[in-house]
Structure formats: structure tokens, C-alpha cells
Amino acid sequence: MKKTFATITILSLLFFSCNKDSVNTRPSLTLKSTSPDVVPINGSLDARLTFGDKEGDLDSIYIYKVRLNKQVVQTVRDTLKFLIPDYDKNTTGEINMSLNYNNHLVSALNPPNIPGTTPPQKQPDTLLLKFIVKDKAKNVSDTAYSSTIIVLRN
Secondary structure, eight states: OHHHHHHHHHHHHHHHHHTSOSSOSSOEEEEEEEEOSEEOTTOEEEEEEEEEOTTOOEEEEEEEEEEOOSSOOOBSOOEEEEEOOOOOOOSEEEEEEEEEIIIIIOOBSSOOBOTTOSSOOBOOEEEEEEEEEEETTOOBOOOEEOOOEEEOOO
């Protein structure tokens, strides 16, 4: 009797756990590439991401800039929000972004000088970018992380 009860319990658990929908309401996001790894002064960074969303109702994408430099300084615009324009309600797709130097990439408000440089040169911003998408139902994706990005400063 105990063996039969255990078998029925295990089969019930397997049935209910395997019966879940394989496509989640929560959006998914994957960073495919960023280019270049070193952004020149007044340059831009291109990011290519892929998404999945059961309802195809993505609303916005957030980018969080994390400054990795050892010397801590005041930063500007650490969080960026972009609205996603209406699209054909595909459940999967690609997001291509171009982030410009002054409005999106510069991090340190007043970057310190590199010691021993003549004439003095500013330390570049060493950044990690975190990407998150949100849909219209306010479901949020996992975080997609960039590799290290160097933003040269003048």
C-alpha cells in the first residue's frame, strides 16, 4: 500500500511539473554583442540583443551603467530608459541600439587625471552595462550583462 501511494504521488508530481507552459510571461533577454570594446571620444557603442516574450508586448529597455574604476567619483546618468516603439507583436526578436558618447556612455562627472601623464590625460570610464526589458504588464526580464567597456575621456 505504501509503495502504491508513493508511486501515485511521484506520478502526480511529474504530471503537474511537466504540464507547465514552456513559454514564460516574463520576458527573456540575451545580449548577443557590443561593439567596440573601446569607445573613442565622441564615438558610439552598438548593442545587439535578442528577446522573447509570450505576449509580445515589450514596453521599455533599461540600461544600468556600473563604473568599475578603482577611484570612486561622482557619476552622471547611471540609469537609462528607452521606450520600445510598437512592433508586430512578435514573441521573439532582436533589439539593436546605438548608444552615443555624451548622452549615454560618459559616466564620471569629472574624471580624474591619469597620474604621470604630460599633458594631463583623463582616466577613461571602465563600465559594465546591464540590460533589462519590461513589458506592458510590468514583467521584468533577467539581466543581460556586457563585457567590460572602456570609454575614453578628454
